[in-house]
Amino acid sequence: MKRKLTITVSEAVYDGLHRTIGRRRISRFIEELARPHVVPQDIEASYREMAGDQAREQEALEWSEGVIADASFTEPHAAR
Numbered sequence: 001m002k003r004k005l006t007i008t009v010s011e012a013v014y015d016g017l018h019r020t021i022g023r024r025r026i027s028r029f030i031e032e033l034a035r036p037h038v039v040p041q042d043i044e045a046s047y048r049e050m051a052g053d054q055a056r057e058q059e060a061l062e063w064s065e066g067v068i069a070d071a072s073f074t075e076p077h078a079a080r
Helices: 011-020 026-038 043-051 054-072
Strands: none
Touching: 011 026, 043 054
C-alpha cells in the first residue's frame, strides 16, 4: 500500500529534484534513498541478489585468489 507524504524542502532542492530527477520520478527516488535506512532488509534476498551480480562475483573471486596467492609467499613465523 502506498501512502502520501508531504515534505518541505528549500526551493533550490525542489528545483534540483525536478531538473535532475524529473517530474513523476521524485517519489521513487526519495523512497530508494530512504528505504535502506528505515526498512529491515531480508538478508537472504540481499545475498541472492549479490550472488546474481556476475561482475561483482568475478571481482570477488579475483580478489580472494589474489589474497591466497599473496599469503602463499609469506614465510610462517617461527614458534617461540
